[in-house]
Amino acid sequence: MLTGDRQKFFGLVFGIAFSTLLITQQLTIFVNLLERGASGVYNVDAADVWVMDRVSRTTDVNFPMPSTALDRVRSVPGVAWAVPHLRAGASVRTKEGDLEGVSVIGVDDTTLIGLPKGMMEGSRAVLEQPDTVVIDDVGATRMFSAGDNPIGERLELNDQRAVVRGIADAMPSFTSQVTLYTTYSQALNYVPGTRNRMSFVLARSAQGISPAELTQRIEAETGLRARTREQFAQDGIDFIIENTGIPLNFGITVVLGFVVGVAIVGLTFSLFIRDNIKQFGALKAIGVRNGKLARMVAAQAGLVGMIGYGLGVVGTVAFIWGFSANPTFKGFYIPWQVPLLSLAAVAIIISLTGWLALRNVFKTEPAAVFR
Amino acid sequence: MNAPAISVRGIARDFQAGQQVIRVLHGIDLDVRPGELTYLVGESGSGKTTLISIMCGILFPTEGAVEVFGTDIYALSDRALVDFRLRNIGFIFQQYNLIPTIDAASNAAVPLIAQGMDRLAARDRAREIMHALNIADQADKLPSQLSGGQQQRVAIARALVHRPRLVVCDEPTAALDAGSGRRVMDLLREVAVAEDRSVIIVTHDNRIFDLADRILILEDGRITHDGTSVPAEGTSQ
Numbered sequence: 001m002l003t004g005d006r007q008k009f010f011g012l013v014f015g016i017a018f019s020t021l022l023i024t025q026q027l028t029i030f031v032n033l034l035e036r037g038a039s040g041v042y043n044v045d046a047a048d049v050w051v052m053d054r055v056s057r058t059t060d061v062n063f064p065m066p067s068t069a070l071d072r073v074r075s076v077p078g079v080a081w082a083v084p085h086l087r088a089g090a091s092v093r094t095k096e097g098d099l100e101g102v103s104v105i106g107v108d109d110t111t112l113i114g115l116p117k118g119m120m121e122g123s124r125a126v127l128e129q130p131d132t133v134v135i136d137d138v139g140a141t142r143m144f145s146a147g148d149n150p151i152g153e154r155l156e157l158n159d160q161r162a163v164v165r166g167i168a169d170a171m172p173s174f175t176s177q178v179t180l181y182t183t184y185s186q187a188l189n190y191v192p193g194t195r196n197r198m199s200f201v202l203a204r205s206a207q208g209i210s211p212a213e214l215t216q217r218i219e220a221e222t223g224l225r226a227r228t229r230e231q232f233a234q235d236g237i238d239f240i241i242e243n244t245g246i247p248l249n250f251g252i253t254v255v256l257g258f259v260v261g262v263a264i265v266g267l268t269f270s271l272f273i274r275d276n277i278k279q280f281g282a283l284k285a286i287g288v289r290n291g292k293l294a295r296m297v298a299a300q301a302g303l304v305g306m307i308g309y310g311l312g313v314v315g316t317v318a319f320i321w322g323f324s325a326n327p328t329f330k331g332f333y334i335p336w337q338v339p340l341l342s343l344a345a346v347a348i349i350i351s352l353t354g355w356l357a358l359r360n361v362f363k364t365e366p367a368a369v370f371r
Numbered sequence: 372m373n374a375p376a377i378s379v380r381g382i383a384r385d386f387q388a389g390q391q392v393i394r395v396l397h398g399i400d401l402d403v404r405p406g407e408l409t410y411l412v413g414e415s416g417s418g419k420t421t422l423i424s425i426m427c428g429i430l431f432p433t434e435g436a437v438e439v440f441g442t443d444i445y446a447l448s449d450r451a452l453v454d455f456r457l458r459n460i461g462f463i464f465q466q467y468n469l470i471p472t473i474d475a476a477s478n479a480a481v482p483l484i485a486q487g488m489d490r491l492a493a494r495d496r497a498r499e500i501m502h503a504l505n506i507a508d509q510a511d512k513l514p515s516q517l518s519g520g521q522q523q524r525v526a527i528a529r530a531l532v533h534r535p536r537l538v539v540c541d542e543p544t545a546a547l548d549a550g551s552g553r554r555v556m557d558l559l560r561e562v563a564v565a566e567d568r569s570v571i572i573v574t575h576d577n578r579i580f581d582l583a584d585r586i587l588i589l590e591d592g593r594i595t596h597d598g599t600s601v602p603a604e605g606t607s608q
Contacts, residue, residue: 005472282468285429286529287457288485289450366429369464370420370541370573 005275011268012301013308016346019261020312023254023342024334025319030250032332037240038233039171040087043116047202048211050232051082051218054225056199058236059087060103060173064196065224072222073201078209079218083108084184085200088191092143092178093156100143102178104133104157106187113202115168115181121151122166127183133157134166138327139178155180157190171331174240258345266353269301273357277364285366294358305350312346313339374441375402376537376569377426382435384421395421396592398435405536406566408559410580411573412601413589420541422589423573427539428456440536457485461530461563463540467522469514469529475521476501476510479528486533493532500528503562520551524558531563538563540572549578556582577601 035042040059041050051073056062073082086106091099107114112124120137127134135143135150144150155162157180168181182190188197201224205214215226227235241247273280280293316334323329379401385392395418403409403426413419424430426437428444437444439459444452461482469478477490479497484490494510501507504524514522523543530538543559544552556579563570572583580586580601588596596602 276470278466278468279470282462282464283470283481283485285427285456285462285464286482286485287453287455287460288481289453292485367424369462369468370424370429 005272008268008272009304012265012304013311015261015264015268016305016308016349017311017315018264019257019349020309020342020346021315021319022257022260023345024313024316024338026250026253026257027338027341028316028320028332028334030246030254031335031338032329033174033246034237034240036172036174037236039173039236041229041233041236043170044085044114044202045117045229046113046204047083048205048229049079049203049214049218049226050229051201051203051222051224051226052199054223056225058239059200059232060236061239062087062199064194065198065201066196067198069198069222069224070201073203073218073224076214076218076221078206078214080204080206081111082201082203083111083113084198085114085202086184086187086191086197087199088187088193088197090158090180090191092162092180094143095153100178102139102157102180103173104187104190105179105181106184106191107181108202109183109185112183114184116170118169120167120169124166126165127181127186129163129165131161131163131186132165133162133180133182134168135164136168136170136172136179136181138170138172138176138330139180140164140167141327142176143178158192160190162190172327176328258349261345261349262353265349266356269353269357270360273360277360278369280361281364281366281369284361284364285369290362293361297354297358297361301350301354305346309343309346312342375438376405376407376440377401377403377571378438379403379422379426380436380438382422382425382432382437384418384425384430385433394433394592396425396432399592399594401587401594401597403569403571405569406564407569407584408564408582409569409571410583410586411571411589412575412580412586414575417589418592419573419589423539423541423571426571427460427462427537428452457482458533459536461533461535461538463523463526463530463538463543465542465545467514467526469522469525471514474511474513475506475517475525475528478514478525479532481529482533482535497528497532500532500562501525504528504558519546520555523555527559527562536568538568538570540570542574542576543572544574544576544579552576552579553582 053063053065070082070084073079088104090102090104092102093099105114112127115124126132140150150164150167153164170179173179205211211228215228218224218226283293320332320334379399382396382399383394384396385394399422411419411423425432431445442455444455447455476494476497479501480493483493483496498507498510501510504527506521506524509517509521543555547555560582585599586601587594
């Protein structure tokens, strides 16, 4: 009955598809944006333990430590290696004279731990050259016009000369701020500051000891705060959840997607029932039970729901794919939990609206068909 | 004499209208025999729709009992009553009430499908009945593609496809001209009336009174006439 009525069929498919698209797309963007809160950690895959001042919370919200902290960490049994890591804000005057706020990341001079593994242009070895910075790929698109090659460009970084000699393939930060990687010693020159300037000590647990165990040892022996890679990534995500309006904003949009779905599907369902109430009454008089009528409508609604859901998910995939070249959406993916969540939402929309609409059928007396 | 197909004893039915309780049927006693084409005639508000609804098990009486082929239908559980209707009663509604989005054969096959018969087998059986009704060539069309007369024949096919023992028909000629009305009644008499089946028709169309085996006239909730024809003064509207 339902699938044979084209107008209502397409109305339901549209309602479900639109709702699925809104829910899936918004949740996908939300999850990916949240993960950007951990991008500073994800970009450094060699270290499995991050050590910091006790008040530091995330890669961007940190309090510098004295340089002696590095030796204290290195002296803890179970530490395979430990290197210094600096993260600070700075200002860059571009060739055009514009001022751009950047993050300066100082990576270990010898091992270059702290620099993303992949390079879009140039090699990691360029950091051995004086005054060198490596810019992140998304930052390069922000700081330089399309068609301009950043390689060889000179920047005025906190009143000092810096030359871009490489582009790193990095996961952008939550704010998509330009990130400049340089050696730790060079970063100390670029970033003026207080006596203590080492933001983190990046460490690796030795064989036979888990990162979690090592963090406990480091905290016990140094008094510093130590987090495993996963814990610190989660800290970055939690910071965004707790300190921004993003969860609320995305939550509102997802709820709106749900409400719009309920409204469109509910209205179409009730129109369908209203238009066919005489037929339902006739079927009840003939001897078709409420349960059978419900199953009949549920089967057709389920089919409509699956088609709408499929279209909505395909729409989300098309959106993510279509914007994959846009730096803002770099690395975006659809976590498997998101389509499952939207499937659950669709199931609730269909069940709820179907049940509300079918109540009229259940209440209809078969005798009404003779009136 | 055959046992009655339907035995109605002391049927009364009240309806609530605001604070007021209105009794529309007053202690009706009635036997309908198998093989009979019975007309239930009366003016609007006389109670004929209420009586027919009670006789076919879709409206509970306030008082009294109804036996259909020996079964006290209102002593059955709700589930058993629905099942009884599905297997024993065929309905032809005034507006036909065909499902608009499935074809004629599937419409006609609805009672069989509801009984659990395989859909294709049910459609085959429906086609046989449709053949007898001269609409086999319309089997694959949607109701909207059929004329009013053809839709009515599909509704008749739906009422007969499961070989019910009681067929209830509501105002079958109300929207038809005299010629068409007679043709429909001839058809009903030909395909529906059988030795082991009763057909009850609710009507107030005096043009077809001569085709009835029995005419019951209902006035103000009481049977005022029971005969093979209408009384001399007539009850036509």
